[in-house]
Amino acid sequence: MASIKAILRKTNQPRKDGKWPLAIRVTKDRKSKFIWLKQYVNEKDWDSRNGTVKRSHPNSARLNHLIAKRIAELNNLVLEIEDKEESTSIIDIRNALTKKKRKNVTFFELAQERLDDYKKRKVFTVHDTDEGRIKTFKKFLGGKDIHFHEITIPLLKKFRTYLIATNGNSERTIANYYILIRTLFNQAIKEGIVERKYYPFGGDGISIKLGESAKIGLNEEELKILENMKYDPSSAKWHTLNVWLTSFYFAGIRISDVVKLKWSDIPDGRLYYRMDKNQKRVSLKIPEKAQRIFDLYLPEKRSEDDFIFPDLKKANLSDKEDVYTKVKTASRRFNRYLKKIAKDAEITKNLSNHISRHSFGNISGDKIPIPMLQKLYRHSDIKTTIGYQNNFLYQDADDALDAVIGF
Template sequence: MNITFHFELNSYVRKDGTKNVMLRITQNKKLKRESTGISVLERDWNPEKEEVRRTDKQAAQKNSVLKAKKLEFEQAYMKTTIAGRISTPHELLKKVKKQILGDSFFNFAYAHIAELDSAASRAGQTSVIKKLKDYLKQEDLRFGEIDHVFLNRYRQHLVKLGNGANTIQSNFSKLRGIYNEAVESGQFQPESGNPFDMIRLKKQRSSRVKLSKEEIEILYKHEVREGINAFHAKNIFLFSFYMQGVRFADVIQITWAQISNDRFFYVARKTGKGRSILLHKRAAEILDYYRIPGQKPTDYVFPLLKGKTPDRYTQDEWFKITSRLNSIVTKNLKKIATNAGLKPFSMHVARHSFAEIARQESRDVYAVSEALDHSSVSVTENYFAAAERAENDAFAKLVYGTDEEK
């Protein structure tokens, strides 16, 4: 089965007026085309000799590259023929791509993601990889294809999609982490440095939505019909706020075993750190509403997960369940905001609001406001974990005031 290799111009005209030179691989009327990375003006291309004319100032260099690429494919084909294997154009293209450009970035990425401990991290990185695959129209991506030009074009694509600077920075950070892991593990060795080092992305300080003490008071006094989703959403939000910004996933999984006398005990699922927090009067009022005779210590305080337990699901399935509930709660909070005359806010705003009010009341900018920011959340957890119980109780009273003031 003879196979032929020929160069031809792509029909697509680039913005600079040039066309890409394609290598056409044909066997039994089956063909595949692969870009050589070389582009020329049509007038500078000799279709009979399949080479760049001398009228192109870089003709010698471009023709050398074309000859080298053709030779690589011919040699790869000869090796498979000698070994008694038959290579189709598609198989040959994959083989040469792997030899020249390394293994599949996507295959490595999915294997890397599967090893991550956190379901949230797996979901976040999977989303980033899916976005990149969509950009490439589900085509594979070799490590060697990731260069400064590729990354810059992808960055421009994300801008056109409407992604903000922080979203783009986050996407590139995750991609870079996977790329670096491949390099460190010996899976791939770049010839001319790390291409991510040549991409400069600045993270902008975002203006987070926060509710003031006055707005929290409006929300607290706003009446919502008992028993409906909006009612539970309001209670979950306020409980999170009054209990120092406890994250949503931790709030909805609170069981009665975690409530003892005037304290709330829990281990943050994101950081694995234990907390013991003095119950705020209004948080205790919320708990009293949900307290009914015959409850078991293992029963959830809030009813959103009623009938569901993590042991029946995989970690990823459980994460999807809690994420979906977060969306439902946020949807209801936005309805409440409209009815109460407040700006739209999500569940996580309870954490932002606590951070800002704590900063204002305690005047400890670095330990409270900055510590509760996502970029330094570990500082926040360490700050509270290191404090003695009495010190943390005093801190809570400083932020919220005493019961008598309520």
């Protein structure tokens, strides 16, 4: 039979206020497991013989009630385990305690664990994206927490309506919210937090459909207009347009990769860099148009480790979060100025960082073989390239339409 006792757990040193943590010690075969009560008391207020808080403590009655309640719960759990098994160990008890503890984990508690894990692994982009979606879901719930079994089909349908009516989100964006909730639900089932019978997805439940998002790129005439725009070299618009055109000239590489380019990445007339998203190595010839932009930023004195563009010059390169934050800030600033540049150029399409890639796809059309586009886009699977490029192939459909109505 395991022994259970409340103790004042004296470790290396007390807290700054001199208090020690309260814990319940479960011992079996001379091995112990400690359950922390998240309460702290001074040694003078603790009755070690009886395992209770002395009356000298202002909240002794409340704390002793908490201790008694937890000991009773643990006694019942240990008896339940020992009734089921002929022999038990502290490991069996620990596993049962862990499972019981996880039973009480709420949706937002598990979501926070996921966010904390991303931050520890320095996956900041996914962290920020998921954090934004989780905050939106919590706002929809009025700021309240929720248990997994309370996430029902009707609730998710109401959430969809909320996203459309309040945020104006597309079906693709709604699907991304559903995918995050589904991922957390699957994790909760795996960890024994919720039973599978409450799963609201698949079958007769919520079906997640990834609708195609519209990919609209600039055409050749619009690109020529941008190339001929004249701005003061000290202006934010001038710099923003240079960065955007650099992205386009290299088949739409991500803006986050453009601002990280260093002079050491462009030796011998070629660009060598590692993609931030998937860590793939890339080597491309430097087009003359891109080289002219690089020359605009060439200082009198430089180190090969210097960034070509100035956006990360003040970043702490040993701090990945600081680098990520400054890249994100620069990207937001570029998007803001691209809207102003589009207005100056009288371009009605949504000019943004990512449209440089769509513009390259739109202009390339069917001029470049798919295997070569796969290489330029840095896609792992040629099917991805085919699917992406299909967004910009119109000629066959246009000819077929004219063949019918062109009378």
